[in-house]
Amino acid sequence: MRLSERIRYVGVNDFQTTLFERQWPLPYGVSYNSYLVVGEKVALIDTAAAQFGDEFLSNIKAEIGDRPVDYLVVNHMEPDHSALQSLVRREYPACEIVTNAKAAPMIEGYQGITDNIKIIKEGETLPLGEVSLQFFMVPMVHWPETMVTWCPEENTLFSGDAFGTFKAVPESVIDSESTTFDDYKDEMTRYYASIVGKYGGPAQTALKKLGGLEIKRICATHGPVWQNSIPEVVALYDRLSRYDADHGVCLAYGSMYGNTKKAALELAEAIKAKGIPCAVHDLTEENYSFALRDVFKYDTVILGSPTYNNGIFPPVRQLMQAIADRMVKGRKFIAFGSFTWAASSVKLLNEMASGAGFEILSDGITFKQGYTKDKFDAEGLASLL
Numbered sequence: 001m002r003l004s005e006r007i008r009y010v011g012v013n014d015f016q017t018t019l020f021e022r023q024w025p026l027p028y029g030v031s032y033n034s035y036l037v038v039g040e041k042v043a044l045i046d047t048a049a050a051q052f053g054d055e056f057l058s059n060i061k062a063e064i065g066d067r068p069v070d071y072l073v074v075n076h077m078e079p080d081h082s083a084l085q086s087l088v089r090r091e092y093p094a095c096e097i098v099t100n101a102k103a104a105p106m107i108e109g110y111q112g113i114t115d116n117i118k119i120i121k122e123g124e125t126l127p128l129g130e131v132s133l134q135f136f137m138v139p140m141v142h143w144p145e146t147m148v149t150w151c152p153e154e155n156t157l158f159s160g161d162a163f164g165t166f167k168a169v170p171e172s173v174i175d176s177e178s179t180t181f182d183d184y185k186d187e188m189t190r191y192y193a194s195i196v197g198k199y200g201g202p203a204q205t206a207l208k209k210l211g212g213l214e215i216k217r218i219c220a221t222h223g224p225v226w227q228n229s230i231p232e233v234v235a236l237y238d239r240l241s242r243y244d245a246d247h248g249v250c251l252a253y254g255s256m257y258g259n260t261k262k263a264a265l266e267l268a269e270a271i272k273a274k275g276i277p278c279a280v281h282d283l284t285e286e287n288y289s290f291a292l293r294d295v296f297k298y299d300t301v302i303l304g305s306p307t308y309n310n311g312i313f314p315p316v317r318q319l320m321q322a323i324a325d326r327m328v329k330g331r332k333f334i335a336f337g338s339f340t341w342a343a344s345s346v347k348l349l350n351e352m353a354s355g356a357g358f359e360i361l362s363d364g365i366t367f368k369q370g371y372t373k374d375k376f377d378a379e380g381l382a383s384l385l
Contacts, residue, residue, distance in 0.1 A: 001173050002063075003217065003225060006131050007154055008036040010044075010059035012052040013168040020080075020166065024194045025287045028187065029168035032080055033221045035158060036063055037151055040129025043071040043098070045149055045158045046221055047084035056084055057091060068092050071118075071126065073133065074099035075160040076146050077106040081221050085111045098126060100137060102145035136209060138162065140202035142195060148210070155216035162206065163233050165223035166191045174225045181229035185236065188223065190293035192240045197296065197326035203241035207234070240296055243329040248277035249385065250294035253304030254284050254315040259338040259371040264304045266373070267336070270382035283315035291319055292326075300332040300385060301358070303349055307339035312348050320349060324356045331356075334381055335364040338371065361385075 001009040011033035020026050032048035034056065042064055048056045060069065069092040074082060085107065089095055097107065097117045107113050120126070126133045134150045141162050149158040165188035170179045196203060218226040218233060226233050251268055255261035264280065271278040277298065281291035295301055301323065305316035312320070335349035346364040354360055361384045367375035 003035075003174065003219075004154060006038050007151070007156060007217075007219070008038060008063040009173050009225065010034050010036055010056065010063060011169070012048050012055050012059070014049065014052070015168065016051070021195075023287075024166070024190075024289045026166060028166065030166050031169040031222055033169070033219065033223075033225075035219050036060065036069075037128060037131060037133060038064065039131040041070040042067055043073055043126070043128055043133060044069045044088065044095075045073045045219075046075055046081045046160070047072070047088060049080045050083035053084055053087050057087065069095050071095065071128075072097050073149055073158075074103055074107065075149055075158060076143060076221070077103050077110065078143060078161070079110065081160075082107075082110060085113060089113060100135070100145060100147050102139070103147075106145060138202070138206035138209070140199045141206050142199050142202075148206075150213060155214055156219060157210065157213065157215050157217070158219045160221055161196065162203070162220065163218050163223075163226065163237055164188075164191055164195075164220040167223060169224050174227050175229050179224060181232045184223060186293065188233075188236065189240065189296055190289055191222065192237070193292045193296040193326070194289045197240075197292070197328070200241040200243055200327070203237065207238055207241070243296070245297060245299040245330070246277070247300075248279070248298035249300045249302055250279050250281070250291055250298050251302045251304070252281040252283055252288075252291040252316070252319055254306070254313040255282070255304070256306055256308070256313070259367075259369070260304045260306050260336075262371040263336055263338070263365075263367070263376045263378070266376065266378040267302070267304075267381055270378040271385060274382055274385065276382075276385055283319055288315065288319045288322060292322055295323055295328060295331070299330065300334070300361075301353070302334045302336070302381075305335070305337040305345040305349060307337065307343055307345040310342050310344050312345045313337075316345075316349070320352050324352060327356075329357060331358045332361050332385075333358040334361050334384065336366070336376070336381070337364075338367050338369065340369055343368070
């Protein structure tokens with residue numbers, strides 16, 4: 001796929017993998033994006049996941065035929081982007097790997113490659129003839145060796161995992177009238193929340209560093225090539241990395257025998273009756289990344305958990321710990337749940353939320369044994385929002 005005469009897309013779609021990083025569901029697949037920059041010399045930017053070697057090489061040859069790949073630029077060493085480095089080196093023995101000092105030991109550790117590696121520094125330029133590449137370090141977005149590559153002649157940013165998203169790319173690859181930002185917004189938010197969410201500070205630093213570039217094309221390693229939606233994509237990334245959110249509720253719960261679930265559904269109805277957006281997630285039925293997405297989307301988190309082994313029901317605790325691990329800021333919080341012989345889940349959830357710096361709107365509601373409406377004041381909790 002030609003993005004321009006000098007920039008070619010040679011990535012692949014993955015509809016085989018069900019869990020990204022063995023954790024995050026891929027209901028719409030995912031892409032592993034790689035690009036060629038073609039001048040007098042040819043640079044390949046990143047590779048793809050290990051199982052796509054044949055398709056990946058075929059895509060490269062379809063674009064440049066028998067021409068050699070002179071440089072392999074390594075922006076990020078996570079294996080979904082770096083697994084095929086040895087394959088590229090076998091196919092193109094003279095290919096020089098271009099990366100930074102922090103990535104080089106990872107290349108040796110993952111691929112066993114130590115020779116013909118060019119170490120570049122911040123702002124350094126690699127000439128390819130009538131086109132060139134420039135490199136900027138963006139550490140901890142989301143690994144310490146991460147960098148981005150800028151092609152000034154094409155106003156194109158090869159951004160690595162930054163601005164990436166779950167969901168495979170369309171046949172056209174580029175965002176368009178038929179493939180819009182809105183089609184990817186939820187999966188981009190879920191990708192950010194799941195993968196990058198802890199690193200809001202480094203993401204903000206990267207945005208400021210790159211803010212002076214006149215970007216007309218963003219080539220991330222996952223998702224479409226952004227050409228028509230760049231303001232929306234950058235604005236969303238800026239907002240997520242500042243932990244900014246819309247007014248609304250992420251209501252997530254776990255329930256063993258249905259009592260906490262009944263309370264959750266009644267509370268959701270009371271919230272929606274007030275005209276407040278409310279996303280509801282049963283953590284026993286779905287992966288917590290979907291709830292985590294909505295924690296980044298909305299300003300209020302409400303968690304429901306029965307007491308389990310005198311603690312928090314494990315699926316709910318997993319989500320609360322994930323929120324805390326990502327250092328989410330500026331959220332309001334309510335907890336509720338049932339118990340049979342000892343009540344502790346709500347108290348413990350409040351302690352975790354307080355430790356995360358959340359505003360606790362209520363002591364919450366703990367009700368004993370079976371659910372009845374008189375035990376659970378849903379409208380009272382909703383009135384706090």
